[in-house]
Amino acid sequence: MKIMANTTKSPLIFDLIAECNTSKARTGVMTLIHSIVDTPVFMPVGTQGTLKGLLPQQLENLNCQIMLSNTYHLGTRPGPEILKKAGGLHKFMGWNRGLLTDSGGFQMVSLLKLARITEEGVNFKSPYNDTECMLTPEHSIEIQNAIGADIIMQLDDVVSTLTTGPRVEEAMNRTIRWIDRCLSAHQKPEEQSIFPIVQGGLNTELRTKCAQQLIERKVNGYAIGGLSGGESKDEFWKMVHLSTDILPKNKPRYLMGVGFAVDLVVCCALGVDMFDCVFPTRTARFGCALVRHGQLNLKQEQYKYDKRPIDEKCNCSTCKEYTRAYLYQIATVETVACHLLTVHNIAFQLNLMKDIRESIKAQTFPEFVQDFMSIVYPDKTYPTWVLEALEAVNIHLS
Numbered sequence: 001m002k003i004m005a006n007t008t009k010s011p012l013i014f015d016l017i018a019e020c021n022t023s024k025a026r027t028g029v030m031t032l033i034h035s036i037v038d039t040p041v042f043m044p045v046g047t048q049g050t051l052k053g054l055l056p057q058q059l060e061n062l063n064c065q066i067m068l069s070n071t072y073h074l075g076t077r078p079g080p081e082i083l084k085k086a087g088g089l090h091k092f093m094g095w096n097r098g099l100l101t102d103s104g105g106f107q108m109v110s111l112l113k114l115a116r117i118t119e120e121g122v123n124f125k126s127p128y129n130d131t132e133c134m135l136t137p138e139h140s141i142e143i144q145n146a147i148g149a150d151i152i153m154q155l156d157d158v159v160s161t162l163t164t165g166p167r168v169e170e171a172m173n174r175t176i177r178w179i180d181r182c183l184s185a186h187q188k189p190e191e192q193s194i195f196p197i198v199q200g201g202l203n204t205e206l207r208t209k210c211a212q213q214l215i216e217r218k219v220n221g222y223a224i225g226g227l228s229g230g231e232s233k234d235e236f237w238k239m240v241h242l243s244t245d246i247l248p249k250n251k252p253r254y255l256m257g258v259g260f261a262v263d264l265v266v267c268c269a270l271g272v273d274m275f276d277c278v279f280p281t282r283t284a285r286f287g288c289a290l291v292r293h294g295q296l297n298l299k300q301e302q303y304k305y306d307k308r309p310i311d312e313k314c315n316c317s318t319c320k321e322y323t324r325a326y327l328y329q330i331a332t333v334e335t336v337a338c339h340l341l342t343v344h345n346i347a348f349q350l351n352l353m354k355d356i357r358e359s360i361k362a363q364t365f366p367e368f369v370q371d372f373m374s375i376v377y378p379d380k381t382y383p384t385w386v387l388e389a390l391e392a393v394n395i396h397l398s
Contacts, residue, residue: 011150012193012220014039014252020365023393024244024271027360030252032150033191034090035097037065039252040268040356042259042349043100043276047073049093052281053342056095062316062347066098066150068276071143072124072135075104080146088148100276102256103140103153103182103197117157119174137181141194145187151254153223154182156197161231168201175199176213183217195254197225198243202235211246221252224272228257233385237266241392244271261290261352265372266389268356269365280349284341287331290348292375296324298341303328316347366395373397 013031020026030037044051044059047070051059059067069089078092086092090099104122116123121136137155144152155178157171179196186194196214200207214222224243227236240255247253252273258264259277267275280290287299289310296303296310306324318340330337359368369390373382374397382397390397 009190010220011191014221014250018361020360021363022366023269023395025268025360025365026271027357028273032098034099034150035065037098038357039273040353041066041274042264042353043068043274044281044346045276045278049074049089053284053339056093058343060097062350064097064346064350066100068100068102069147069149071101071140071147072104074147075143076133080143083146090148099149100151101144101147101149101153103155104135137178138185141182141185145192149192151221152192152194154179154194154196156199156225158226159201161202161226161229163201168203169206172200172206172210176210179214179217193220195219195221195223197223199226201226202231202239204242207239207242208246211243215246215248221254222247223254223256225256233383237270237385237389240267240270240272262376262386264352265356265369266386269369269390269393269395280345281342284345285338287337287341289341290345292372294376298324298327298331310344314344314347316344318344369395370397
């Protein structure tokens with residue numbers, strides 16, 4: 001069933017519903033052309049226009065309101081011309097709800113050996129053959145216009161969080177220059193919203209400067225990029241906290257590449273509205289199921305005779321129909337195991353975000369965080385970064 005569409009002139013309307021009286025957590029409604037999205041939201045990743053192991057209709061049945069696909073990979077295969085002829089990725093893949101595309105910038109890090117970065121753009125050698133492609137800010141937007149996603153990302157200059165020195169400042173300044181090229185190239189501003197991306201590595205001054213520069217642009221939301229790349233959690237949360245302090249309250253804030261449950265809870269407390277990560281689907285392919293206290297590795301012998309579902313409180317179709325013992329027999333062996341575990345793991349992520357939203361509305365978010373952390377860390381040996389991040393927004397774990 002298609003969710004009510006946004007028929008206004010703006011392709012994105014963000015309404016705050018409630019704010020936590022203690023922390024920076026908030027819940028809202030983001031109205032897009034193709035769907036209404038409740039925030040905070042977790043977006044499953046379908047890199048090539050498909051979520052590994054699930055049909056679009058199954059995602060709809062899980063009440064997934066928005067998903068993510070990858071510009072670089074879709075631009076390479078099937079390419080913008082085929083997507084244009086298909087009427088965009090929504091029609092091409094049979095997905096009726098919200099869609100966000102990244103810009104291809106992340107591949108500067110993940111495919112660094114295949115990329116050469118200049119002021120013009122990024123020259124990639126295809127991972128599929130020996131052909132080369134120049135991904136400029138303009139070309140990135142052209143591909144994303146063809147894809148037709150509701151939210152599209154600027155092409156940013158991405159460096160590893162382990163990078164230091166002048167390269168970090170160069171990348172930050174180039175990202176600011178490239179957002180203006182992206183906005184100038186955008187052909188569908190009435191249908192698609194470009195989000196600028198806050199860069200600056202782990203340097204407080206650079207990240208502050210970048211955020212302050214980007215909020216001067218006329219856009220409908222912002223992304224926080226360049227994190228979750230191997231930096232310490234202590235450095236990670238401080239950059240998130242800094243960024244959300246600067247970014248405006250009346251527009252959505254998207255933290256790129258974050259999906260571990262503890263990270264989601266902490267970053268919601270720090271004022272983030274949107275998240276994405278391959279983790280829930282990737283860990284399913286390794287036979288692991290997500291639960292509130294962590295993961296169950298269903299390949300382990302202890303589950304061989306376990307007649308319980310993955311999670312007795314979960315209402316997903318996998319937990320309703322299948323036991324841990326059955327999943328033990330087929331995990332990582334049969335294709336259907338990936339399917340069944342992916343259903344559960346996506347349901348887990350979406351239910352976690354729903355619980356977070358409801359607690360914010362009820363003004364019980366601090367208590368929710370305390371209860372959640374006590375389940376994950378029953379002996380109360382909370383990581384220092386979790387304690388410090390939550391204390392920074394007035395939530396204390398006893």
